[in-house]
Amino acid sequence: MFKIRKKLILVAVLSLLVSNITCVAYASQYLRQGDYGPNVVALQEQLRQLGYLAVPATGFFGPLTAAAVTKLQSDYYLIPDGIVGPLTRNLLERLTQKEGTPDPYRQKRTIMGYYAGKETPLPSSLTSLTNHGTKLTYVAPFRYRLNAGGTGSLDTLEQIPEKELNKLFLAARENKIKVLALVHNMLYGNGIQGRDVAHRILSDPQKRWSLVMNIFYLLRENGFDGVEIDIEDIYPGDSQLFNQFMAELAAQLKPAGYYISVALPAKFSDTPNMSWGDSFDYATIGHYADQVVVMAYDEHGAYSGPGPIASLPWVEKVVQYTVSKIPAQKVLLGIPAYGFDWNCDGSFPRYLSYDLAMEIARWYGISINWDTRAEVPYFRYIDENGSRHEVWFENASSWAGKLDLVAKYNLKGAAIWRLGMEDPDSWRVIGDKFTIEK
Structure with a gap:
């Protein structure tokens, strides 16, 4: 060669x-x-x-x-x-091309992987973490949720059992990966809205401080290196209260040496557009956080019609706004590893990994198309019932363009939602482009 x-x-x-x-x-x-x-x-x-x-x-x-x-x-x-x-x-x-020795002259980049347990037919993230740990700086297990009562206490979800969490920590320590406890306000069911849970906590100083201290104890008692705050759904009127929470969290965690990462919904401007992003003050949150993950995905998603999960022009607009508010060296670009299979009869789309998308294509004998504007793969097929489907997903090629934005805007790195759903060859692309911060 x-x-x-x-x-x-x-x-x-x-x-x-x-x-x-x-x-x-x-x-x-x-x-x-x-x-x-x-x-x-x-x-x-x-x-x-x-x-x-x-x-x-x-x-x-x-x-x-x-x-x-x-x-x-x-x-x-x-x-x-x-x-x-x-x-x-x-x-x-x-x-x-074979993966070569990392170039010592390349700038280092941080790569974070979100970790989830098994969600049949989606696999646990453990195999991906174990196989590709050399290319990860942080891992954030999706395991802790604000208690639905809004008291400031935390629930531990059993989707990642204790035994699996121990394996996660073992793989992380072997590969010098820092582990961040992910705290969120999602997936309650029974009509419970995450924004209502968050409001009850954020609007009450005592409950807000209780949440801060419960996060502190969670990190200290379980050996975490820090926290990933993934409180995505809050009322716009709670924006300043969330800022206050971040100030109080930073005051408690940073002197103790704990790292604070925050996930933020994507947006283009400060003009409200009825999206989740309206509720978050990028600049203030970026001030208190050590790093911010801008979730540059779901351009099209579960509640929209078919289209790219994250087209490259759309992602670049998100990045441009983000770096106008937050120092680039604090920003991780959130990259989707997933896709959706939209049934054109109007039913709810199916959430897909790369492997599932390719399995569908092989089953129906369909070739993969490439959208030259969005720079993502897609295909269409007709199922056994005569229903038309449209599948948009991500692969190593689409990741390559997004990772180039990390270099173009000198971002800190990238974050993957989620480990175990990605095109396996995406890891080669990461290794070719970056030296990984450890």
Whole structure:
């Protein structure tokens, strides 16, 4: 592979000396039958390396190269059109490039993984944590919830059993990962609204302080390194009360050496738009928190029609607003690992992992499409009942664009919702782009 790269570099340098030729990087164009030049040489060398092309690289994209590309695409459930676009290019790079030694000159980035227990058919996050712990700085188990009575006490959810939590801590310590206890106000059921629970606590100074101290004791008695505050659903009128809670939490936790991370819903501006983000004062929260996770996902979600979970232009708008309020070096870009399968008959969409999305595509014999504007994958199919479906999800290619925003805006890093749902190859992309902070 080293010799191949030397040849490609030589060809690229020589091509710059030739007048009347505009050099376009292989990574930014489509290649198809009839094309020629160093980019085709690179393609052919990759196909030869993978055993799809038996003849030497000529630099001309002819019928043999087209047939090799079509066969590769067919083998990996892409549209077998013989054209090398973003999905095919990314596949070739994944199959031919080995992860190298981290570059000591690259800036370090923080990577946090949200951890959940098994949610059939979704797996627990444990395997992902164990297999990819070298690429994580923090892990936040989704285990603690504000008590529905609004007293300031915390409930421990059994979705992550004690035995599994012990395995989480063991894997974290082996990989030098810090563990943050995630505290949230969601998933109550029985008509209980998380914003009502939060209001009862935030509006009462005694209950608010009780919550602060219960979080403090939770961290101290269980060996956590800090807390991830994921109180997402609050009334807009409680915004200043939430700021006060953050001030009191910081005053108690920071002198004791505990780390404070806060998850915030995505928004573009200070103008209210009837979304969850209206309730949160980014600048003040960013002042008290050690880091902030901006949840740049659910552009389309469970309560909308089909579309990208997080299109790249939409995510960039979220980032631009966020860094106008919070120092970039405190910001983690929240990246979705999930997708949705929308049934066009109007029923509630199905929550999908990458593996489930690919399983559906294989079952129905569907090729994966790529939305060039959103820079995300999607596909459509018709089920056995004749219902039309639209599936939008995330993969290593879509993550690559989002991780580039982390570098472009010099953010602290990224946070993944959630471990165990991601395209396994996404970890290679993270490793290729960043040296991981430990």
